[in-house]
Amino acid sequence: MTIKVLAIDDSRTIRSLVQKVMGDAGFDCALADDGVQGVARFHEDPPDVVITDINMPNMDGYGVIAAIRGGAIHRNVPILVLTTESAPHLKAKAREAGATGWIVKPFDDAAIVSVVRRVTGARA
Amino acid sequence: MSVQNSIRDMFFEESEELLESLAEGLALMHSGSHNDETVNAVFRAVHSIKGGAGAFKLSALVAFAHRFENVLDEVRGHRLGIDAEILRTLQRSADHLADLVEAARNRDEGENPQTAEFLAALNVCLGSTPEPGAADVDETFGFAAITVDLDDLGPAEATEGQSYTITFCPHPGLYINGHDPALLMATLAELGAMTATPDLSKLPDLAAFDAGKPSLAWTIQLATEAEESAVRDVFEFVEGLCDLSIVQNTATQPADTEEKVESAVAVAIKVEAPIAEVPLQPEEAKGQPVLAKSDAEVDAGNAERSGPKPTLRVDLDRVDRLINAVGELIINQSMIAQRVQELHLATDADVVNHVEDYRLLARDIQEAVMAIRAQPVKPLFQRMSRIVREAADSTGKSARLVTYGEGSEVDKTVVERLADPLTHMIRNAVDHGLETPEGRIAAGKDPVGTIYLSAAHRSGAVIITIRDDGAGLNRRKILEIARKKNLVPADAELSDAEIDALLFLPGFSTASTISNLSGRGVGLDVVRNAVTALGGRVAIASTVGQGTEFTISLPLTLAVLDGMVVSVAGQVMVIPITAILETIRPGLDEMHMVGTSDRIISVRGKFIPMIDVARGLGFTRPPNHPEPRTLLLVETENQGQCALIVDRVFDQRQVVIKGLDTNYGAVPGVSAATVLGDGQIALILDPDAIANNRVLSAANPWAGAKLNEGKSLAVA
Amino acid sequence: MKGKALQSHETNAASDVEFVTFFTGGQSFSIDIRQVREIRRWSAVTPLPHAPAEVLGVMNLRGSVIPIFDLAVRFGLSPTPDNPRNVVVIAAHETQTVGLLVESVSEILSVSRDRIQETPDLRSDNSRQSIIGVIPVEDGMTRVIDLGAVIQSGRKTLQ
Numbered sequence: 001m002t003i004k005v006l007a008i009d010d011s012r013t014i015r016s017l018v019q020k021v022m023g024d025a026g027f028d029c030a031l032a033d034d035g036v037q038g039v040a041r042f043h044e045d046p047p048d049v050v051i052t053d054i055n056m057p058n059m060d061g062y063g064v065i066a067a068i069r070g071g072a073i074h075r076n077v078p079i080l081v082l083t084t085e086s087a088p089h090l091k092a093k094a095r096e097a098g099a100t101g102w103i104v105k106p107f108d109d110a111a112i113v114s115v116v117r118r119v120t121g122a123r124a
Numbered sequence: 125m126s127v128q129n130s131i132r133d134m135f136f137e138e139s140e141e142l143l144e145s146l147a148e149g150l151a152l153m154h155s156g157s158h159n160d161e162t163v164n165a166v167f168r169a170v171h172s173i174k175g176g177a178g179a180f181k182l183s184a185l186v187a188f189a190h191r192f193e194n195v196l197d198e199v200r201g202h203r204l205g206i207d208a209e210i211l212r213t214l215q216r217s218a219d220h221l222a223d224l225v226e227a228a229r230n231r232d233e234g235e236n237p238q239t240a241e242f243l244a245a246l247n248v249c250l251g252s253t254p255e256p257g258a259a260d261v262d263e264t265f266g267f268a269a270i271t272v273d274l275d276d277l278g279p280a281e282a283t284e285g286q287s288y289t290i291t292f293c294p295h296p297g298l299y300i301n302g303h304d305p306a307l308l309m310a311t312l313a314e315l316g317a318m319t320a321t322p323d324l325s326k327l328p329d330l331a332a333f334d335a336g337k338p339s340l341a342w343t344i345q346l347a348t349e350a351e352e353s354a355v356r357d358v359f360e361f362v363e364g365l366c367d368l369s370i371v372q373n374t375a376t377q378p379a380d381t382e383e384k385v386e387s388a389v390a391v392a393i394k395v396e397a398p399i400a401e402v403p404l405q406p407e408e409a410k411g412q413p414v415l416a417k418s419d420a421e422v423d424a425g426n427a428e429r430s431g432p433k434p435t436l437r438v439d440l441d442r443v444d445r446l447i448n449a450v451g452e453l454i455i456n457q458s459m460i461a462q463r464v465q466e467l468h469l470a471t472d473a474d475v476v477n478h479v480e481d482y483r484l485l486a487r488d489i490q491e492a493v494m495a496i497r498a499q500p501v502k503p504l505f506q507r508m509s510r511i512v513r514e515a516a517d518s519t520g521k522s523a524r525l526v527t528y529g530e531g532s533e534v535d536k537t538v539v540e541r542l543a544d545p546l547t548h549m550i551r552n553a554v555d556h557g558l559e560t561p562e563g564r565i566a567a568g569k570d571p572v573g574t575i576y577l578s579a580a581h582r583s584g585a586v587i588i589t590i591r592d593d594g595a596g597l598n599r600r601k602i603l604e605i606a607r608k609k610n611l612v613p614a615d616a617e618l619s620d621a622e623i624d625a626l627l628f629l630p631g632f633s634t635a636s637t638i639s640n641l642s643g644r645g646v647g648l649d650v651v652r653n654a655v656t657a658l659g660g661r662v663a664i665a666s667t668v669g670q671g672t673e674f675t676i677s678l679p680l681t682l683a684v685l686d687g688m689v690v691s692v693a694g695q696v697m698v699i700p701i702t703a704i705l706e707t708i709r710p711g712l713d714e715m716h717m718v719g720t721s722d723r724i725i726s727v728r729g730k731f732i733p734m735i736d737v738a739r740g741l742g743f744t745r746p747p748n749h750p751e752p753r754t755l756l757l758v759e760t761e762n763q764g765q766c767a768l769i770v771d772r773v774f775d776q777r778q779v780v781i782k783g784l785d786t787n788y789g790a791v792p793g794v795s796a797a798t799v800l801g802d803g804q805i806a807l808i809l810d811p812d813a814i815a816n817n818r819v820l821s822a823a824n825p826w827a828g829a830k831l832n833e834g835k836s837l838a839v840a
Numbered sequence: 841m842k843g844k845a846l847q848s849h850e851t852n853a854a855s856d857v858e859f860v861t862f863f864t865g866g867q868s869f870s871i872d873i874r875q876v877r878e879i880r881r882w883s884a885v886t887p888l889p890h891a892p893a894e895v896l897g898v899m900n901l902r903g904s905v906i907p908i909f910d911l912a913v914r915f916g917l918s919p920t921p922d923n924p925r926n927v928v929v930i931a932a933h934e935t936q937t938v939g940l941l942v943e944s945v946s947e948i949l950s951v952s953r954d955r956i957q958e959t960p961d962l963r964s965d966n967s968r969q970s971i972i973g974v975i976p977v978e979d980g981m982t983r984v985i986d987l988g989a990v991i992q993s994g995r996k997t998l999q
Contacts, residue, residue: 010168011138011172011175011176012134013131013138013172013179014176014179016131016134017131017179020128020131053175055168055171055172056168057165069300075300076299076300076302077302078302078303082175084171084174084175084178084190092364095361098301098302099301100302100361105178105179106175106178106179106180106181107179118307118311119302119303119304119307119361120307121304121306121310
């Protein structure tokens with residue numbers, strides 16, 4: 001079964017990159033421009049994994065995690081946070097917020113695919 | 125174009141927008157009318173540029189954006205107050221960021237010498253001077269972390285094999301965060317041979333089973349060639365979400381036997397069950413409020429930000445194809461109309477009505493299509509505030525820019541091609557228009573000068589005005605310079621307006637010393653050429669002591685033109701209506717010969733030179749062709765009023781402009797071409813160029829003409 | 841208009857290059873087939889002011905304005921006489937599309953690259969610059985046109 005990815009990022013560039021990389025890896029990738037749209041899409045068509053940016057208008061990445069983890073369904077879907085920071089305290093913060101893992105931007109194509117496989121159990 | 129390249133293009137396109145919202149946000153902060161969301165948006169703009177830049181390994185851009193973002197983060201967190209100095213630094217950093225983006229777009233890899241200076245200014249804001257380059261190094265290479273981790277997951281380096289005993293007991297949070305012990309173990313198994321033994325001792329009986337308190341634990345034996353760090357990395361995401369110990373087995377503790385492998389398989393199957401079922405519902409009610417709250421936030425946010433209208437991004441080529449097709453439609457429509465007219469039907473005939481409907485419909489479609497290319501002048505105007513800042517800085521003047529009508533829309537190409545002339549005029553306004561602060565105080569003015577920049581639509585044109593509240597033009601000095609440079613005869617009596625117009629002559633420069641800004645050999649003549657090439661005009665008005673105003677009027681679209689269809693030496697041609705004042709059929713007594721070939725005509729007591737268009741274009745009339753007597757009175761930029769001689773005037777109509785430069789090049793005296801109803805091409809004449817040509821040597825008609833590629837002939 | 845004359849008679853070897861050959865001013869010319877867009881019947885052109893003699897004017901090709909060159913004039917031969925059978929070879933070089941007026945299109949020639957010979961010394965520099973080389977054919981030779989140079993010189997003369 002094809003893995004469904006939902007990528008949430010306010011940057012068109014990053015969204016497109018994620019979509020391309022996911023597509024190349026054979027995953028389906030839905031996109032959302034901000035946290036609110038992301039949560040809405042999440043409920044419309046629950047994905048197997050969420051990749052979300054942190055700094056976004058309307059609702060930030062922590063808000064997305066809270067909304068998903070606090071939701072009635074699919075609350076344990078893996079959520080990967082895209083961050084430009086590799087600082088340990090930010091990783092800890094993401095983890096505390098309920099993120100499954102993180103991907104440090106700029107990401108390496110293979111790395112992001114590998115992390116997605118790792119948290120979804122999809123095998124190459 | 126590769127996907128990667130097209131995403132790269134997208135990055136620069138997006139950066140442009142982000143730089144715009146950055147400028148906009150900073151302007152709000154400058155005016156004091158900002159709120160937290162404004163600062164957040166400014167932060168996000170820089171953050172997103174950094175994120176995208178990182179993806180394309182634009183390290184200089186990343187490094188600068190990173191530091192910039194640090195400062196903005198401090199401002200965002202209210203740890204750094206906004207004062208004039210900080211704002212200045214932020215604004216200049218935004219300008220510099222724009223430069224770096226531009227350099228990256230042009231694949232200019234040279235180091236920008238100013239970067240260090242701006243980084244230093246940002247550091248001052250941060251109140252610390254980090255070790256030189258330390259932060260940048262971290263940022264540039266920091267991202268590699270995860271790449272390295274995962275590379276290690278592959279076939280490990282050929283070190284000798286080791287074995288580890290791992291005890292792993294997940295906390296509830298591990299499941300909440302979307303982890304699955306089975307997947308962790310699967311990842312672990314990629315490192316080498318692994319066996320996992322469940323520790324069922326803490327497993328309560330089914331009656332007491334509480335999914336919120338998972339109590340499974342595993343002891344794992346892993347034989348691998350990977351380093352211990354690679355093993356730990358598997359658990360990176362679950363750090364703090366489980367009890368974990370990883371101990372390297374000593375040689376005396378051999379890896380597990382085959383017997384245990386079997387049980388590991390069994391476990392793997394077993395594990396599935398609890399995980400799939402783990403509903404982990406600590407507080408059922410909690411979910412709803414979170415969502416409800418965020419929805420409310422959205423509404424508030426939208427109301428405040430007046431959310432963007434939904435838009436569709438379309439490849440410009442597609443739009444241009446559509447515009448072309450609509451152009452063809454218009455031509456086809458006029459062709460049919462012409463044929464129908466030739467039938468001389470009754471005006472109430474059905475077909476006549478249908479043709480009229482068709483005409484209206486075609487115009488509607490055309491307008492709608494043209495609107496696609498229309499863009500607000502706002503981004504262009506925003507860029508000008510930077511120009512004002514820089515010009516004021518380098519001249520020691522104080523200036524502010526006030527803009528009006530930023531929402532006015534103009535054809536995309538017009539917006540693009542207006543950037544250079546506008547920049548030049550804004551610089552001029554600060555450099556030459558405004559007085560020094562001392563001078564302004566002496567004149568009883570605010571020491572801070574104001575440059576007003578406005579855009580407005582007026583009857584099918586967009587009017588852009590650039591006004592300063594400076595000293596006004598020094599006409600005596602202008603005249604003096606013009607005389608010194610032999611631009612006007614020493615004894616010429618010129619009106620104020622005529623003196624002002626001298627500024628547009630090539631080679632004119634009022635600055636007695638070439639300043640850093642307006643120098644570089646660029647004068648207002650270049651501005652006018654650029655505007656003329658867009659089918660527009662520039663006018664100047666000035667009041668001593670009160671300032672100078674430049675008015676640029678431009679067509680809303682470059683794709684169609686209202687033209688007079690005429691015939692010249694047997695060729696059908698089009699003359700832009702905007703240039704034509706009136707059509708004259710003079711009596712013989714009104715035309716006079718001057719010298720052997722020049723003729724003039726008196727129009728209401730004024731003598732106006734007559735220009736034979738056919739001769740000007742180098743076309744000859746058939747021998748027995750009657751002497752043409754139809755004159756078009758036109759207003760030209762350099763030669764004042766002229767009367768163009770044409771053979772015949774047909775009618776006035778809107779024509780679709782087709783460039784000649786796409787497949788050929790610039791043609792003297794011709795600005796473009798159009799396709800007529802019969803499919804024939806008609807040239808669109810440039811009256812200014814034709815009038816200019818008249819004053820040049822007849823033997824070598826275009827000797828002095830400068831051909832700017834892609835532009836019509838402008839000033840000789 | 842792609843009549844029989846344009847059918848290739850030879851098979852296409854990988855290293856072969858195909859040329860469209862045509863006659864004008866009594867000489868045979870050819871142009872790389874990849875540059876040819878279509879062959880059209882002659883139709884009236886709109887003359888351009890101050891254009892060099894080889895530029896006959898501009899023609900409307902489905903909404904695009906394209907210049908038409910008289911190849912014969914370009915190569916120092918006498919102007920191609922008016923004839924309803926004249927054809928226009930529409931060809932593209934980089935982003936530019938132009939028309940070449942010729943008397944007739946003869947065939948598609950498929951030759952291996954090494955059969956293209958260097959241009960012998962020609963008296964006229966003008967001609968030489970616009971010829972890439974010559975290909976020997978049964979009844980003589982055909983000159984391979986450098987379309988870019990033809991276009992370039994048409995514009996240079998103008999300036």
